[in-house]
Amino acid sequence: MSDLKTVGTTVPRKDAMEKVTGAAEFIEDRYMGPMLYAKMKKSTVAHGKIVRIDTDKAEKHPGVKAVLTGKDYPNMIGLYLIDRTFLAVDKVRFWGEPVAVVAATSEKAAAEAVELIEVEYEELPGVFDPREGIKPDAPIIHENLGNYEIVPIFYPKPGTNIANHFKIRKGDIEEGFDQADHVLEKEYYVPQMQHVPIETHKAAVQWSPDGKLTVWSTAQSPNVVRQLLAKSLDIPMHKIRVISSYIGGGFGCKAGASIEGLLVPIAQKYPGHIIRIVFDREEDMQGTFTRQALFSKLRTGFTKDGRITALQYEMIWDGGAYTEYGVNIVRAAGYSSTGAYDIPNVKTDSYCVYTNNSIGGPVRGFGMCEMQWGIERQIEEVAKHLNMDPLEVRLKNGMKRGSTTASGQVVHDVDYEKCLKLVADKIGWGKQESGKDGKLRGKGIAGLVKCPAQPSNAASSAIIRINEDGTAHVMVGATEMGQGMLTAISQIASEALHIPVDKIDIKVPDTDFTPYEWQSVGSRITYTCGTSVKRAAEDALGQIYCIAANLLEVPQEDLSYDGKKVYSNKDPNIKATIREIADSCKKCTGEGIAGPIIGRGSFVPTNMTNLDPETGQGNPGLFYCFGATGVEVEIDPETGVVEILQLASSIDAGKAINPQLATVQLHGGTIMGLSTALYEEVRFDKGIMLNRNFTDYKIATFDNVPHIDSFIVETPETNGPYGARGIGEQPMIGVAPAIANAVSDALGVEFNSFPLTPEKVWRALKDKK
Amino acid sequence: MSDKIKIKFTVNGDSEEREAVVGETLLKFIRDELNLTGTKSGCEIGECGACTVLLDGKPVNSCLVLAVELDGKELLTIEGLSKNGELDRLQQAFIDHAAFQCGYCTPGMIMAARSLLERNPNPNDSEINKALSGNLCRCGAYQEIRDAVKDSASK
Ligand code: FES
Ligand code: FES
Numbered sequence: 001m002s003d004l005k006t007v008g009t010t011v012p013r014k015d016a017m018e019k020v021t022g023a024a025e026f027i028e029d030r031y032m033g034p035m036l037y038a039k040m041k042k043s044t045v046a047h048g049k050i051v052r053i054d055t056d057k058a059e060k061h062p063g064v065k066a067v068l069t070g071k072d073y074p075n076m077i078g079l080y081l082i083d084r085t086f087l088a089v090d091k092v093r094f095w096g097e098p099v100a101v102v103a104a105t106s107e108k109a110a111a112e113a114v115e116l117i118e119v120e121y122e123e124l125p126g127v128f129d130p131r132e133g134i135k136p137d138a139p140i141i142h143e144n145l146g147n148y149e150i151v152p153i154f155y156p157k158p159g160t161n162i163a164n165h166f167k168i169r170k171g172d173i174e175e176g177f178d179q180a181d182h183v184l185e186k187e188y189y190v191p192q193m194q195h196v197p198i199e200t201h202k203a204a205v206q207w208s209p210d211g212k213l214t215v216w217s218t219a220q221s222p223n224v225v226r227q228l229l230a231k232s233l234d235i236p237m238h239k240i241r242v243i244s245s246y247i248g249g250g251f252g253c254k255a256g257a258s259i260e261g262l263l264v265p266i267a268q269k270y271p272g273h274i275i276r277i278v279f280d281r282e283e284d285m286q287g288t289f290t291r292q293a294l295f296s297k298l299r300t301g302f303t304k305d306g307r308i309t310a311l312q313y314e315m316i317w318d319g320g321a322y323t324e325y326g327v328n329i330v331r332a333a334g335y336s337s338t339g340a341y342d343i344p345n346v347k348t349d350s351y352c353v354y355t356n357n358s359i360g361g362p363v364r365g366f367g368m369c370e371m372q373w374g375i376e377r378q379i380e381e382v383a384k385h386l387n388m389d390p391l392e393v394r395l396k397n398g399m400k401r402g403s404t405t406a407s408g409q410v411v412h413d414v415d416y417e418k419c420l421k422l423v424a425d426k427i428g429w430g431k432q433e434s435g436k437d438g439k440l441r442g443k444g445i446a447g448l449v450k451c452p453a454q455p456s457n458a459a460s461s462a463i464i465r466i467n468e469d470g471t472a473h474v475m476v477g478a479t480e481m482g483q484g485m486l487t488a489i490s491q492i493a494s495e496a497l498h499i500p501v502d503k504i505d506i507k508v509p510d511t512d513f514t515p516y517e518w519q520s521v522g523s524r525i526t527y528t529c530g531t532s533v534k535r536a537a538e539d540a541l542g543q544i545y546c547i548a549a550n551l552l553e554v555p556q557e558d559l560s561y562d563g564k565k566v567y568s569n570k571d572p573n574i575k576a577t578i579r580e581i582a583d584s585c586k587k588c589t590g591e592g593i594a595g596p597i598i599g600r601g602s603f604v605p606t607n608m609t610n611l612d613p614e615t616g617q618g619n620p621g622l623f624y625c626f627g628a629t630g631v632e633v634e635i636d637p638e639t640g641v642v643e644i645l646q647l648a649s650s651i652d653a654g655k656a657i658n659p660q661l662a663t664v665q666l667h668g669g670t671i672m673g674l675s676t677a678l679y680e681e682v683r684f685d686k687g688i689m690l691n692r693n694f695t696d697y698k699i700a701t702f703d704n705v706p707h708i709d710s711f712i713v714e715t716p717e718t719n720g721p722y723g724a725r726g727i728g729e730q731p732m733i734g735v736a737p738a739i740a741n742a743v744s745d746a747l748g749v750e751f752n753s754f755p756l757t758p759e760k761v762w763r764a765l766k767d768k769k
Numbered sequence: 770m771s772d773k774i775k776i777k778f779t780v781n782g783d784s785e786e787r788e789a790v791v792g793e794t795l796l797k798f799i800r801d802e803l804n805l806t807g808t809k810s811g812c813e814i815g816e817c818g819a820c821t822v823l824l825d826g827k828p829v830n831s832c833l834v835l836a837v838e839l840d841g842k843e844l845l846t847i848e849g850l851s852k853n854g855e856l857d858r859l860q861q862a863f864i865d866h867a868a869f870q871c872g873y874c875t876p877g878m879i880m881a882a883r884s885l886l887e888r889n890p891n892p893n894d895s896e897i898n899k900a901l902s903g904n905l906c907r908c909g910a911y912q913e914i915r916d917a918v919k920d921s922a923s924k
Contacts, residue, residue, distance in 0.1 A: 012864055019872030020860040020879065022807015022847035029806035198811040198819050198907050199873045248809070248873030249907050281812040482871030482908045664867045664913055671909030694816035694905065702898040705911040 006494040007722045010660035011501050014486040015246065027202045027216050027245040028278060035204075036065055036270060038263055038277040039110040041100040041117045042287070043092035046128075046356040046687025047141065048121035050090055050099065057116035058102055063109030066266045067117070069100045073265050077232040078324030079224065079256045081156070081163060082149040083142060086262045092121065093141055093321035094358055095687045096286045103266045103275050128687055130318040130353035131295055133161040141321065141354040151455075153610060154327045161354040163319055164327035166334035168348035168406050168616040176310025176345025180301025184381055188298065188374040189753040192318065192682040193291040195363055196699060197481075199248020200284035203260045204276035207267040211235075215242045220254045221519035222511050223477050228257040233264060241512040247481035251672070252362035253289045254481070255521045256325050282692040289361025290682055292326055292352075293318035294333075294370040298378050301345075306386055306393045313337045315350040315371065320360035327352050329360070332453035333367035335407040335611060335620045339375035340416055340449040341394075342403035348616070356687045362521065364672060364729045368450045369736065376446040376737030377752065380744065390741065391424050394447055399626070408617040413725075415715040416626040419650040420447055422711045423630030426648040435634050435746075441645070442746025445630045448733035451621030452522030452726065456608035460525075461515040462532040464493060464540050464599040470564075470578035471503040474536075477517025478529045480508050482668075483728050484661040485525050491657050492530045492721050496537030498563030499578075515600075523726030526657060527623060530721035531603040540599025547581050547594045607719070623717050623725045627651035629670065629734030633742040640762025642678060642743055648709040649734075654717035654725040666710045666731045673735025675700035677754050776840035780805070781849025789836035795829075796820045798836035799846060807847035807876045811905070818904030821877035822846050828884040830903070847876035850883070859883055862921035863914075870908035878904050882918045891922050 018024035055067040070087035078084050088099045100117050104110035127133035127141060138161055142148070146158030154164045177183060204216040213235060219225045222242035230237045247254060263275040279287065294317050301310035315333060319326040334350035352360075363369075379397075383390035398416045405411060424430075427443055435441040463475040474493045478485045486506050494501045509517070517529060541561070548566035549556040558569050567575035576585075585593045611618035632646035649670040656662035679698045683690040691697040716723030740751040749764040773788040780803060789798055799808050799822065811819035813832045820831040823845040824838075850857040859879055862868070869875045878901065885892055885900040892900065897915050906914065 013867060015872065016864040016867075017856075019869055019875050020856065020863045021851055022805070022876045024872050025806075026809070026873065028810070029800075196907055197871070197873070198817055198905060199809070199871070200811075246873075247871060248811075249871045251907070281814070281816075482869070482873075484870065660867050664870060664910060667912055668870055668909035671911065672907075675909075693814065694812060699905060699907065700909070700911075701905055702901050702911050702915070705909070708912060 004495060004722065006491045006501055007657050008655060008659065010658055011487065011491060013484060013661065014490055014506060015480060024246050026199055026248055027218055030216065030245060032204060032216065032274040033206065034273050036103040036105065036273050036275045037107040037110045038101050038103045038266065038275055039114045040098040041114045041119065043088060043095060043097045043099050045092060045121045045123050046095040047126040048092055048123040050088060050092065050119065051122050052120040053100060054118040055100060058113040061109060061113040061116055063105040064102060064113045065105065066103045066269055067100060068265055075232045077228050077257060077261060079228065080151045080154060080328050081324050083324050084322045094356055095689065097321065098262070101262055126356040126687055127161060128355055128357060128684065130316045130355050133353045133355050134316060134351060141356065154331065155613065162351055163323040163354055164330050164352040166331045166350040166616060167614060168334055168337055168346050169614065170406055170408055170617065171345035173310055173312060173345050173347040177301040179303065179309040181304040182385060183299060183301045184378060184385060185299040186378060186381065186752060188296045188377065190294045190370040190373055192293045193363065193676050193680045194285050194682055194697060195251040195253040196285065196697065197249025197251060197253065200279040200281060201254065201259055201288055202278045204274050205260065205263045205267045206274050207271050209271045211239055213240045213264065215240065215260050217242060217244065217260045218247050218254050219257060219260065220247065220250045220479050220481060220521055222479065222509050223516055224519050225257045225260050226511050229261050232261060241510065243510045244479050244508045246508060247479055250481035251364045252366065252521065255362045255519060258288060285692040285697065286358055286689045289325065289363070290320065290358045291363035292320065292329060292360030296374050298374045300378050300382060302382050304386065306382065306388050306396050308341060308343050308397045310345040311338055311343045313348040317352050318355050318357055318360060319352040320355055320357045322359045323352050323354060325362055326360040328453055329362060329367040333371040335616055336368065336405065336451070337371060338406040339372045340399055340447040340626055341397040342399045343397065346406050348406060357684050358689055364669065364732050365450065366453045366522065366729065368448070368733045372448055372733055373737050376734065377740060380741045381750065391420065391429060391445060394420055398447065405621065407611060407620055409619045409621055411624045413654065413715050413717050414624065414626055415652060415713060416447060418713055419626050419628040419652055420445065422650045423628045423648040426709050427630040427632050427646045438637065440635045440637060440746040441632065442742045442744070443632045444738045444741025444745055445628060446734040446737035446741060447628045448730055449624055449626045450523070450730050450733060451624045452524035454518065454522050454524060454622065456610065457604050458518035459602060459604040460517050460528040460532040461602040462529065462536040463515050464536040466540055466582045466597040468579065468583040470499065470582050472497060472499055474504055474506040474533060475514045476529050476533060477509045477514045478525045479520040481520065483665060484658065485520065487661060488526055488657040489529060489533050493533050493537050495722065496534045497540060498561060523625065523728040523730065524622065526724050526726045527720050528603050530724060532601040534721045535601025535603065536599040539601055540597050543597045543599065544581055547585050548576050550593045551576050551581065551585055551587060623720060625652060625725050625727055625730050627730050627734060629738040631738045631742045633739065633746060635743060635746050635761060637765055640758035640765065642739065642756055642761060644674065644706045647674065647706050649731050650711035650713055651727045651731055652713040652715050653727045654720050655714050655723035656712045657722065657724050659712060662712050662727060663710050665728055666712065667708050669729065669731030670708050670735055671700055671705055673732035677736035677739045677756060679755050681755050774837050776837060778839045778842050778844055780844045781846060789839065791837060793836045794832050795834040795836050795839060796831040798839070799831055805846050805848050809873055809876055818881060819874050819877045821880045821904065823880055823884055826884065826887065828881045847879060850879065858924055859886065859921045862917040866913045866917040866920065868913035868917040869910050874904060874906045878906065878914060886918065886922055892918065
């Protein structure tokens, strides 16, 4: 593969010029037409019956065009479990749930009208802790759970708050514990976090008199928005067009369909008008997906030489008020529940539990940060228990080529050992530095693994149009939210077509014109969309050869192509330029040969299977991406402040399509991990989200971000395009446990939850004394 | 109807005379009246820096300034940095270092960094950290932004 020309090189981002000049169009920057502005009325109780909604005053307010309540619009929607309505119908299930929406000629009028809507609730007892919610006598949040439509790979328990119970039964757990010399059992907790992309959720819709619905959305997947709206509103797909713009950060919160459907009935009343909604920061914090909190219990059996023989994992997830997407996070965490380790005997129970907290949903890592927190902390305790080097315990149990995951899937293209050793070496593992001025130093490492969580048949497709002058348009349905899709996909097309990247145009999707893509989530696009594009390029290339053979009267197998011309291997003077071939090629007699070249490619996984409902055994992973994080910290015992002295992050990209962008992505994920490890926690008081802005919900900024040493490992993914696999989410996963392991090393105390705020660290130190 | 006041100012070097709604923010005025949509909104309460522009050469969160305050002042937005299609060297350094992912914070980030470089042509890491600490980047391009600022300073 050393003869690659474009793949593996750093080319500037396709969107760079637009993004540094302010020309990049995000949804709110587009002029779409005559506009009506929408604002939501939100519930003031976390769980309650809606007794009365009075919209009279709001409707009469100057500038107001329409007011819509759940009664007028009871349509249901959901990705895996259809458990939501756009507006609460008879009851509200979380604080801030939309109960009505107003559209007016100005944002101000809409906001004023919202205040005029009167809502009366009969408050119901709430569930704010999933450990309470799972109990048989807990108040029921979804009485209709048994009647909801659900993808049959999830296992809800009607009559309870359990939206999914996922099980792993691998090997023989009893035997595994019998073989163990020691057993450790601990509880762990990971709180909710928020994605806080700097661009909030936004959407606009337009209904045209011929019954066509046009949607502009910040969604990560235009195709899923189209699919879910088609189902919910019973509109055929060709009558729904979803248009994407650049997206100002996604991280999972813009996956699935969220706010797009809210406005459709209003649009239908005002054909031709654009009805737009823009979430403010507070609405974005409180009304969109949060990362589900996790309460877990982990029991590990291990031999005296550090071999793990058994693992029992119980996870109770705070699914929040609706779990249409969350049920799959719970499943993914379940089938991956041994983390990066090969453990023969496993028993996992992963429960998705409804509560009256904000809606749980996908966040970078899709359950892996939360689940592997427990794994990586417990491995550390195992090592301490045995007085062994934690790195050695990781190496001893870490997955290798041929290892099996918790679901029994065999992993192939793995060099976890290298990932671990790179970060360990970088931070000077094994050498203990002492801090200055009474400060305490420690080092920690953690490993990580993640596969995309997606349906076993989640598809991608691509179209490549070769222009008359030999330049090309690549059309895909993947979105650009910063991850660099446009650039990486162009590089793959360029490599396969032998056309330079700057002669390739690629745009963000529009479902009326770009081909199907399931979702831009799960770090899957480089692999799935990349494979489709490679296939489309090969298809176009086949046409180029075929036309050239016809034109030159030379058999295809005797032809070569160098990106500019096709020529005969026997006589290079017999040649045709790509322009001649692509421009509706004709013979010298004037007879046409073939029209424009259009390459098509699609991809659907063939290596994934359903999982056994009782044992969870099967192949849920399209590919597995491994990595590791290494950290050195210094702690001020007086204040509990943790300073990061060294931060090293490695990820096995298989093949970095664009090394610079891969590194930036690795840094970005590592920083998000750092931010959650030290600062981020959404706080609730009986379902009321308390920190709903950037002052109360702190995220890492310049001051908090140290230099990061990054390592892109390249163990080729056999079926990935040019050996590549996705790395977008993974770098985040190991950071929190690595930091906690380092702090624990420095202070000799255990941490079973994060963020490691100064207060928490200080208290832990104080309790130790 | 809302009260409007006539204001005179320069924007990206051009003199303008417009009416501004009393009480409306400069951010709204820039985006909706001047149609300069490069300046972004991320919080509208002064916490994220996405809306940073230069007013008489000083960085401000345009969501915290009233449009009428623009009267008699010089406004520089991201659109005013490149001249005749030539990028400012800070913009070029952002490209060279891939100092962004989604790019939503980028206009504000570049404006804040630009003002730092005018005050301090050779900032070190901690000076950059301090000057840009009000600009959030959730994509986490902080390291690349620091490199881009230093690189453009050294040229
Ligand atoms: S929008 Fe002005 S600081 Fe966030
Ligand atoms: S590049 Fe996305 S927020 Fe900074």
